[in-house]
Amino acid sequence: MIKKDNFEIISIIWGEEFTNFFLNVLIPNYLSENNIPISSKLYKIKSRIYTSEDQEKKIRNHTNFKRLSSYIETEIVTKIDDEILKSKNKWSVKGYCQSHAIKEGIKNKSILLLFNPDSLISDGFIKKCCDLSQSYKVVEILEFARSDKEKISKILLENFYDKKSNSITLSNKKLVEIGIENQLDYVKYLSLSNSSKKFTKWPSILYWQYAKRNVIAKSFHLHPISMDLSGLNKKNIDDCQFWTDDGGLIEYLGFNNKDIYVVTSSDELVAIELSMKNTIPKDLILPVKNKNIYVAKWANLYCLPCHIKNFLKYTFHFNSKEKVNKIMELILFSKLCVLKLLLNLISLRKKSSLFSHWIFRKVVKKVIYYKR
Numbered sequence: 001m002i003k004k005d006n007f008e009i010i011s012i013i014w015g016e017e018f019t020n021f022f023l024n025v026l027i028p029n030y031l032s033e034n035n036i037p038i039s040s041k042l043y044k045i046k047s048r049i050y051t052s053e054d055q056e057k058k059i060r061n062h063t064n065f066k067r068l069s070s071y072i073e074t075e076i077v078t079k080i081d082d083e084i085l086k087s088k089n090k091w092s093v094k095g096y097c098q099s100h101a102i103k104e105g106i107k108n109k110s111i112l113l114l115f116n117p118d119s120l121i122s123d124g125f126i127k128k129c130c131d132l133s134q135s136y137k138v139v140e141i142l143e144f145a146r147s148d149k150e151k152i153s154k155i156l157l158e159n160f161y162d163k164k165s166n167s168i169t170l171s172n173k174k175l176v177e178i179g180i181e182n183q184l185d186y187v188k189y190l191s192l193s194n195s196s197k198k199f200t201k202w203p204s205i206l207y208w209q210y211a212k213r214n215v216i217a218k219s220f221h222l223h224p225i226s227m228d229l230s231g232l233n234k235k236n237i238d239d240c241q242f243w244t245d246d247g248g249l250i251e252y253l254g255f256n257n258k259d260i261y262v263v264t265s266s267d268e269l270v271a272i273e274l275s276m277k278n279t280i281p282k283d284l285i286l287p288v289k290n291k292n293i294y295v296a297k298w299a300n301l302y303c304l305p306c307h308i309k310n311f312l313k314y315t316f317h318f319n320s321k322e323k324v325n326k327i328m329e330l331i332l333f334s335k336l337c338v339l340k341l342l343l344n345l346i347s348l349r350k351k352s353s354l355f356s357h358w359i360f361r362k363v364v365k366k367v368i369y370y371k372r
Contacts, residue, residue, distance in 0.1 A: 005230075006110040007043050007130060009072075012050045012097045013117045017276075019055045022117060025153050025168065027064040028161060032169040034124035036071050043130045046073040048104070050097040053078045067166050102253070105229040112227045119143055119271045120152070120179075122172045128269055129226045137259035138250055139226035141269055142219045142316045145205055146187050147179045149274035155182070172270045177213045177320035179272035186280045192291050199288035203295045213320035218338060220299060220307040221246035222262065222314075225271070227253075248304050262310075266318045296344030308345070312338055 009030075013022045030036050039045060047068060051059060056076050059065050068074060077100070098114070105112045111133050113126070132139045155178060160168050170178070189200045190207050205219040223246050232253060250260065263269045288294045299308060 005043060005130075005133070006108055007039075007045045007113055007133075008101070008105060008108070008110045009045065009047045009113045009115055009126075010050070010098070010101045011047065011115055011117060012094050014052050014055065014093065016055075018117045019051065019058060021149070021153065022049075023059065023062045023064050025156060026115075026117075026120070027068050028166055028168040029120055029156075029170075030126065031064075031067065031071070031165070031167040032123040033165070033167065035121070035126040036068070039127045039130055040071045042127070045126075045130075046075065046110075048075045048077060048101060050077050050101070064166065098249075102229065105227075106232050109230040112229060114223070114225060114227065116143070116223070116271075116273060118149065118275065119273045120156075120170070120175060121271045122175045122269075123169045124172075125269060125271065132261060132263075133226045133228055136226075136261035137228040137231075138224050138255050139261050139263065139269075140222040140224050140250075141263045141271060142205070142217060142314075143223055144176065144179045144215070144217075144266075144270070144272040144318050146184045146190075146275050146280075147272050148182045148184055149276050151182045152178060152272075152274060172266055172268075173319060173321045175270055175272060176215075176266050176318045180209075180213045180215060180318070180320065184275060184277060184280065186285070189285050192295075197287055197289075198285050199291050199294060201284050201286050203291075203298055206295070215318040217316040217318065218311050218314070219316065220303050220311045222310055223271075224250055225269070227255075248306060251304070251306050262314055264314055264316050266316075270318070292341060293344050296341050299341070300345060312342065 011022065011026075013019055036045070049059065056078055059076060065074070077097075101112060101114075104110070111130075113129055115121070129139060156168050156170075160170060162169065186200075187207065188196065189198055190203065190205060191209070192206055204221045205217060208216050227250075299311070303311075
């Protein structure tokens, strides 16, 4: 069989914590049957790992890395040196390595799979990304954010790790269930629907939980999980280190809307982002009188037009096996919240208040009619 395309899985890891998590949890996660094992038979896949020199030997000597290398070509790039780590924050480090990966991807005419160093994927995730890349230049997802890294790592290694195949296998629905059941307390401050007077300082993603293990979300920032660079002819790639993957990178590289596919249901693709409890800054939570107005002011200050479009256009569903009722009512409520945001943005940008009231009346009328 002639394998299609050149895929490069990009992993950016540094420090003991990320390295240990990558070796002990993420690689077995990637080695579930319908990820690397089956994908490597259908596609030409390479793993490029960005790390620091002091972690390279540990990675190369680890059993799980050797197992990964038995399936696909692996490369370790020691681009994260002490000088970079001291002078830049983690987003800048990520951007620095990412710009190198993009330059290499353009040169090799590759499709990059941009995997976060603290995110778990479901079984079949890698194959699905490769399959979608046959039709779209860019595939974007919203990762379910802020689940407890320590607790989930323990759960996976105790209950889902198969020693014989050296893999951790999770279905889409099971991964969502585990992520929601073990979300950090911080997540409750990402909601517009609860009665708490406290709210997140950085509302890039907002959740509405409509059952114990089911969530819908709206987000300004999306994660490009797959990016086809085979036809890209972009100069000044070094500049892209200033654009994080969810901060305008796709637009900077010149991809058009028609090139992009956004996955909105966890039944198709799902990843969950993990965080340690002690990594959530206390000043990230603050008292807010009007959450809708706060979100609008924040978006007006920090969001590009592409981010506003993401928030207005897409609703994301994270589904477990749990049966749910009244989901349409919640979706309508989330749309009303979006409408309030839009009206507040119009007001902030000094547009006609009469126009704003006209929109509000029209939409509310339709919503009331729909609910009947």
